[in-house]
Amino acid sequence: MRKTLFLYLIIYTTFSPALFCQNLQLKINGNADAETTAIDSIGYIKNHANYLSIKSEADSIQKTLYKIGYIENELNSINRINDSMFSAKIHLKKKYNNVSIYYxxxxxxxxxxxxxxxxxxDNYFTIPFSELENALVFINSKISEKGFPFTKLHLSNIEIDTESDLKANLVVETPKEKRIISDIIIKGYDKFPRSYLKHYLKIKPNQTFNLNLIKSKTQQLNNLRFASEMKSPEVLFSKDSTTLYLYLQKTKSNSFDGFLGFGTNEDTNKLQFDGYLNLNLTNNLNYGESFRLLYKSDENDQKTFETNMSLPYLFKSPIGLDLALRIFKRDSSFSTVNQNAKIHYQINAKHKIYSGISSTQSNNLLNEVTSATILDYKTTYYTIAYQFLKNQSSNLLFPINSQFYLETNFGKKNQSNQQEKQSLLSFDAFKIFNLDLKNSIYIRANGATLNSNTYLENELIRFGGINSIRGFEENSIYATLLGLLNTEYRFQLNNSIYVHSITDLAYFENKISNTDEKLFGIGFGFGIFTKTGLLKFNYANGKIENNPFKLSNSKIHLSLTANF
Structure with a gap:
């Protein structure tokens, strides 16, 4: 047995392929020193494992020389100098710098x-020879985009034009009939709302076939909350039809959001809690519709109930309907009910415009009129709005890269049988500047102004809290004019955890109290993407200008957004 094993070991050692592996070197020369220098400037692999690799490298160098203008180059020989050295000789001959192509x-x-x-x-163009291949590919792709994917290009009658230039005729072989999309078949998510293909992606039957454009458009499906693309689209060509196949899947689009906040009450010096519940339901009827329900109760004995519904692409048109109801009640002082209806038009995947009407009614809940600034009133506004939205679907933590929303409201206010003109302008915009894969800067600007001859406390703009300036109580600040800036420096530890700073600035005016103030909020926070959803923690301290920061004014906010 030992002799047999010893014999096997001798045979393996003697005939092992590793013993025959050599480190062969290749040197390529030209017919002259100038040619050798030109070859060396291209660069080539010098160390090889065998002769076949050497021959392949020489052929590769020849093809590269063809592309840069040495179309007459010849490989004269590949000679073995010694056991580990091979020498190849290529005669470059003349280099052609430009080519004139007649078309x-x-x-x-x-x-x-x-x-x-x-x-x-008029009938020809001239380009450097080194750019010839890319130019032909570009021309072919542009012709294909017009519905001729099987177009072929080649040069004919190639001749010497001048000493260093060539000329040739461009032959274009184009099918007689243009390809159009005859049918669109969706695989994976059969109930996907077809209106999104026509109006959101702008893809529909009888459209000129352009595969590159279709691929770029279908990638926008990943920006939808309720669907995503499983793989790139495919095309089935037959003699008289072109069928486009899209591979989609339905994704979790419903979310439940809430936060818990607590801080010290300045008057009672006791710990107080506040929070809210926010429910979003999207595409449960496979129509692309969305429904939102919000209920919020905060430490100022303020209660908010809000519901919104959006119905896109009514009757398979690019027009949709948005309905909203908002009820706000502050302790026993007043309540305000706002209703609005808007129609929207989806210009494309990023741009949307709105037009509609809104009505507000506010009632004084006090038994006796103790304040001249809280009175019953009614307003009717006509609304025009614009929205821009850009997503970054590859980032789970921050799926929206930038957003801009501008709304103008013009109308009349009725109060005590008196009527006056009134307007409300507002905007909200943010942008994420990605410095690299882990570092980013978030900037949000928010503003609003209420223009009227007279003002009531129960019609003012309310702000403060986690969704505006952090470090202040929810909706604790009333203004006729507001300017707000939120900034965060974000660092992603990985794809599911990030930490960030908080630096908030705000300026507001209140024409009832004739005050204008500057507010500041600083702090830090983090977010963790769990199996349940996104958990956020914010710690912020707020102060008014010329007042010192106090730890007792700090606010801690916890929120959890769960998708289902």
Missing amino acids: NTSDIDPKLLNTLSKKVF
């Missing part, structure tokens, strides 16, 4: 050629 204007639009060359004439 038919019925095949190619001269405007297209202006992007390739600065020398475009």
Whole structure:
């Protein structure tokens, strides 16, 4: 047995392939020193494992030389110098720097050629020889985008034009019939709302087939909350039809959001709690609809009930309907009911415009009129709004990169049988500046102004808290004019955990009390993406200008957004 094993060991050692592996070197020379220098400037692999690798590298160098203008180069020989050295000799011959390509204007639009060359004439254009291959690929892709994916290009009648230039004819072989999308078949999510294909993605049957454009459009599906793309679209070509296949999947789009906040009451010096519940239901009817329900109760004995509904693409048109109801009650002072209805038009995946009407009614709940600034009133506004939204679906923590919303409201206020004109303008915008994969800066700007001849306390703009300036009580500040800036420096430890700073600035005016103040909020926070959802923690301390920061004014906010 031992002899047998010893024999196997001798045979393996003697005939092992590792013993025959050599480190072969390749040196490529030209016919002259100038040619050798030109070859060396291209660069090539010098160390090889066998002769086949050496031959392949020499062929590769020849092809590279063809592309840069040495179309007459010849590989004369590959010689073995010694056991580990091979030498190849390539005669470069003449280099052609430019090529003039003659074309038919019925095949190619001269405007297209202006992007390739600065020398475009009535029937020909000139480009550097090194750019020839990329130019032909570009022309072919542009013709394909017009519905001719099987177009072929080649050069014919290649001749020497000058000592270092060539000329040739461009032959374009284009099918007679243009390809159009005859049918769209969705796989994976059969009940996907078709209106989103037509109006959101702008893809529909009888449309000119352009695969590159279709791929870029279908990627926008990942920006929808309720669907995503499983893989790139595919196309089935037959003699008289072009069928597009989209592979989609339905994703979790419902969310439940809430937060718990607590801080010290300045008057009673006791710990107080506040919080809210926010429910979002999206696409449960496979229509792309959304419904939101919010209830909030905070430490100032303020209660808010709000419900919103959005119905996109009514009757398969690009027009949708938005309805909202908001009820606000402050202790036993007053209550305000706001109703609005807007129609929206989806311009494309990023842009949307709104137009509608809103009505507000506020009632004084005090038994006796103890304040001249809290009275019954009614307003009717006509609304115009615009929204821009850009997503970054690859980031689970921050799926929206930037957003801008501008709303204008013009109307009349009725109070004590008196009527006056009134307007309310507001905007909300934010942007995430990604410095690299882990570091980013978040900036949000928010503003509003109420313009009227007279003002009531129960109609003023209310702000403060986790969704405006952090470090202050929820809706504790009343203003006729507001400017707000939120900034955060964010650092992602990984794809599910991040930490951030808090620096908030605000300026507001209150024409009832004739005051204007500057507010500041500083702090820190973190977020953790768990199996349940996104958990956020914020610690912020707020102060008024010229007042010192006090730890007793700090606010801690906890929120959890769960998707289901």
